[in-house]
Amino acid sequence: MLQQAFNGLVGGAFYALLALGLAVIFGMLGVVNFAHGAFYMLGAFGSYVLLDSFGVNFWVALVAVPVVLGLAGVALERLFIRRLAPLDPLYNFLFTFGLALILQDLVKREYGVQSQPYPRPALLDGTVDLGLFTYPAYQVFVLALSVVVCAAVWLVLTRTRLGMIVRAATERPELTRALGIDVGRWVTPVFGFGIALAGLAGVLAAPMRAVNPLMGADLIITVFAVVVIGGLGSIFGSVAAGFAIGLVSALGNLYVPALSQTLVFILMAAVLLWRPAGLFGREESLS
Amino acid sequence: MPSTDPDPILRVAGLSAWYGEARVLREVSLEVGRGEIVTLVGRNGAGKTTLLRCLMGLHARRDGTVTLSGTDITRLPAHRRARLGLGYVPDDRGIYSTLTVEENLTLPPVAGPDPWPLAKVYETFPRLAERRGFPGTKLSGGEQQMLALARVLRTGARLLLCDEPTEGLSPLIVQQIGGILREVKRQGTTVLLIEQNVHFAATVADRHYLLAEGRIVESLDNDEMRAREHELLDYLGI
Numbered sequence: 001m002l003q004q005a006f007n008g009l010v011g012g013a014f015y016a017l018l019a020l021g022l023a024v025i026f027g028m029l030g031v032v033n034f035a036h037g038a039f040y041m042l043g044a045f046g047s048y049v050l051l052d053s054f055g056v057n058f059w060v061a062l063v064a065v066p067v068v069l070g071l072a073g074v075a076l077e078r079l080f081i082r083r084l085a086p087l088d089p090l091y092n093f094l095f096t097f098g099l100a101l102i103l104q105d106l107v108k109r110e111y112g113v114q115s116q117p118y119p120r121p122a123l124l125d126g127t128v129d130l131g132l133f134t135y136p137a138y139q140v141f142v143l144a145l146s147v148v149v150c151a152a153v154w155l156v157l158t159r160t161r162l163g164m165i166v167r168a169a170t171e172r173p174e175l176t177r178a179l180g181i182d183v184g185r186w187v188t189p190v191f192g193f194g195i196a197l198a199g200l201a202g203v204l205a206a207p208m209r210a211v212n213p214l215m216g217a218d219l220i221i222t223v224f225a226v227v228v229i230g231g232l233g234s235i236f237g238s239v240a241a242g243f244a245i246g247l248v249s250a251l252g253n254l255y256v257p258a259l260s261q262t263l264v265f266i267l268m269a270a271v272l273l274w275r276p277a278g279l280f281g282r283e284e285s286l287s
Numbered sequence: 288m289p290s291t292d293p294d295p296i297l298r299v300a301g302l303s304a305w306y307g308e309a310r311v312l313r314e315v316s317l318e319v320g321r322g323e324i325v326t327l328v329g330r331n332g333a334g335k336t337t338l339l340r341c342l343m344g345l346h347a348r349r350d351g352t353v354t355l356s357g358t359d360i361t362r363l364p365a366h367r368r369a370r371l372g373l374g375y376v377p378d379d380r381g382i383y384s385t386l387t388v389e390e391n392l393t394l395p396p397v398a399g400p401d402p403w404p405l406a407k408v409y410e411t412f413p414r415l416a417e418r419r420g421f422p423g424t425k426l427s428g429g430e431q432q433m434l435a436l437a438r439v440l441r442t443g444a445r446l447l448l449c450d451e452p453t454e455g456l457s458p459l460i461v462q463q464i465g466g467i468l469r470e471v472k473r474q475g476t477t478v479l480l481i482e483q484n485v486h487f488a489a490t491v492a493d494r495h496y497l498l499a500e501g502r503i504v505e506s507l508d509n510d511e512m513r514a515r516e517h518e519l520l521d522y523l524g525i
Binding site: 176183 | 345368369370375377381385386393395396425438442477
């Protein structure tokens with residue numbers, strides 16, 4: 001059971017990285033990024049292609065792929081999202097949704113729907129003795145790195161002036177502008193950063209999950225549930241809910257396997273009935 | 288009774304604004320002289336809040352010109368206006384729950400030649416010093432209002448736009464806010480104030496504009512305001 005709980009936390013690490021990106025993007029831009037799963041998929045494919053075609057190893061991909069995808073996110077925000085932002089939110093909703101389908105199909109056309117193999121990096125091929133059980137070293141690395149990344153983001157958000165501006169702009173974008181902060185200047189890097197986090201999650205997923213064009217679409221629905229449970233726009237809530245949902249669904253899988261696919265959504269419905277703004281959401285944010 | 292300042296800090300000419308098809312401001316023109324406290328009085332829905340939002344650059348559908356100290360700011364985005372010395376205190380006080388009291392104070396960048404140092408803010412508002420590490424919205428309503436005022440004073444803004452700072456507060460706190468506004472005026476800062484409390488308006492302000500259905504219908508000085516207090520109270524429906 002402990003091992004299953006640990007599996008859950010590792011799964012939760014992916015939810016947390018993806019939900020964190022979605023939450024900062026939603027908070028700062030008011031955009032629900034439906035293409036987030038597609039960028040996760042591109043992260044995994046990016047590292048696959050780098051290794052398969054160019055012999056570039058995992059460690060380089062771990063840095064290079066998120067950086068490249070982050071820059072792609074910057075371009076995307078500048079060229080499209082920014083122009084659609086003054087219109088009804090539905091336009092960016094449709095745009096990111098369409099973009100996800102296009103990216104998925106482009107990858108499908110090139111590589112088909114079958115899963116591509118990606119070996120674990122040699123350094124992390126073994127197991128680690130965690131006292132009560134041994135565990136694959138790679139999974140331990142994924143969990144540790146994701147905790148470090150989430151903690152680093154948390155520190156930046158709570159301890160720096162940049163973090164203060166992001167929190168303020170997330171809570172009250174219009175007022176923050178009226179107080180003399182050029183919110184628009186921070187929107188592009190925040191969007192790029194959110195996309196880079198999705199790319200990072202994708203690179204991390206490549207050695208332990210099936211690398212195929214639909215891997216993002218499958219995962220992102222659950223991540224949306226995670227963000228809603230944590231409280232839309234709540235950065236802390238999205239990370240906490242990410243790990244918690246990973247844990248709950250792994251344990252659910254163990255005890256009530258029949259519910260493994262639906263448990264998250266039952267939880268989401270229950271949380272919404274109890275706290276309509278999510279666990280860490282603010283009631284005002286609904287109005 | 289218009290401003291007698293030949294070089295007013297704020298000049299608004301032919302300002303109109305719309306919400307969808309509905310026109311909520313009609314050709315509003317007004318002036319505020321340096322160091323004056325001027326109030327906007329009017330019923331709910333008269334367009335007072337929309338007027339302040341237009342001055343701050345927060346209302347997209349508008350027409351007319353706004354000049355700040357001789358600079359045409361009509362087309363400037365909100366953050367540039369703030370940096371030119373407009374200090375905005377919104378009707379809901381605009382205190383961030385995800386920022387501490389001190390972060391709420393230090394968020395806006397300095398925007399004038401004579402900003403209040405944090406030490407002076409804390410000396411004037413000791414309660415804010417005591418609670419500097421608390422989330423901004425953990426303060427009481429009156430304390431939040433003090434925080435909203437202190438926040439724009441710390442930037443050194445030259446013209447404060449205050450949207451009903453006394454609304455819903457106890458008489459004691461209203462008095463304190465009056466004291467702060469007089470102190471601010473002594474320093475030479477200008478205030479454009481939305482105020483429903485006619486009596487309070489007459490005690491702190493120099494002049495008053497009466498707004499009805501999106502138009503400025505009258506401009507009054509303090510004596511006229513006092514003489515017509517009952518009539519105005521009836522009119523405002525308070």
